[in-house]
Amino acid sequence: MLEYLHLVNVGPAPEMEMELAPRLNLITGDNGLGKSFLLDLMWWALTRRWPHDLNPRLTSGYPARPTDPRSRATIGFRLTSKSRQGVAYESHYVARDEAWTGKAGRPWNPGLIVYAHSDGGFSVWDPARNYWKQKGRVDVQERLPGYVFSANDVWDGLAMPVDGKPTLVCSGLLRDWAIWIRENGENAQHMASVLAGLVPAPEYIAPGPLMRLSVNDARDIPSIRTAYSKGVPIVHASAGIRRAAGLAYMLMWSWTEHVLAARQLGEDCTTQVVMLFDELESHLHPRWQRSILRSVFNAARVLLPQATIQIVAATHSPLVLASAEPEFDETMDKIFHFDLMNGLVGLREVPWAKQGDVVNWLVSDIFGLQQGRSIEAERAIEAAEAYMRNDHGALPIGLQTRDDIHRELVRVLAGHDLFWPRWVVSGERQEEKS
Ligand SMILES: Nc1ncnc2c1ncn2[C@@H]1O[C@H](COP(=O)(O)OP(=O)(O)O)[C@@H](O)[C@H]1O
Ligand SMILES: [Mg+2]
Known part of the structure; x- marks a missing residue:
């Protein structure tokens, strides 16, 4: 779990400090003030890798650059490691190496980290597969540093160099889901229930049959049943359904592979999961925006019943905020807001206040509109x-x-x-x- 972040001379604000809540952290603020950047920083603090360094096909997640290269730039953070102890570190930028300093020795183990980027890409860091360690005085072979999927990789599979050879490290949604459907076991059930939880009826009702797109295409494509069709190939489904399917698959893949890897290593599964969401509502109809937060928590509870889950979600949606009202608990949750004052960007925690309906959210300080009209x-x-x-x-x-x-x-x-x-x-x- 990430507890604290402190940036100096890096990103849109001269200085930024954040004490995170243990369960839900909502981040709001105008375009370009640093929500996505902050999530990238969180991912880096937890995994010590920049998403774009691991997969250049990603359209975001570049290494952070100091604002003023002549002044000291630092990224400080504190997190809870696997042993539930707080560990803190302050990294500074070494201009000559164009790199951030890191702690020597093995990294901390922050649990399973899943980062949903706004463009449909995902980054996953798995403590069983990406955490390399020493046993006694023997260096166990170096592991992959993390999994970063572009939007296409989620669907078609992710290849990464392993010992210099390009290796398929994830088969992708289309292949894996088809296999799960054929196996007709727990994975297929979980995928169906997570997806059903994310997409309100009638857009999606249940998984449909495997389908072919063309005689020239040998792939068996999973399909979905909708109110008007017995089978829409998932690649033809709406952007909203595809976004939900990508999310359901990534949660499934991260967790099932983690369980397998932990078993293979003779270790316990992690009990800590951090999920970072950039623009949680992207592609979703208002009706789905209203349920996405609860659906994500429910999906996590289905897949990871034993784990404590911390969520950080950047959002532009008044419906996401309105939908958080019944569950928001000030002892476990927080809301943060980026604003621009006198030409300076600042991030502050704002007191949680129910606003009731969406228009009240729009005219609250969080969105700052005068009215919800044209x-x-x-x-x-x-x-x-x-x-x-x-x-x-x-x-x-x-x-x-x-x-x-x-x-x-x-x-x-x-x-x-x-x-x-x-x-x-x-x-x-x-x-x-x-
Ligand atoms: N790799 C980086 N290094 C330093 N600053 C960055 C980096 N990436 C983004 N930024 C800063 O973040 C700003 C973009 O913010 P962003 O997080 O995309 O905004 P939002 O998600 O709130 O719309 C840029 O104008 C720049 O100041
Ligand atoms: Mg953004």
């Missing part, structure tokens, strides 16, 4: 408000008279908009007076 409607309402309080200096060009404002309100507002009664009443009062 920009034109917002402008017309602001003009109407200024008109009603006789603040004629605040009326924008083109909306100077009551008639102009009224015409614009008619053009841009819905007939049942909640603003109408106030405007109509104020007009009637004005008529009474004159």
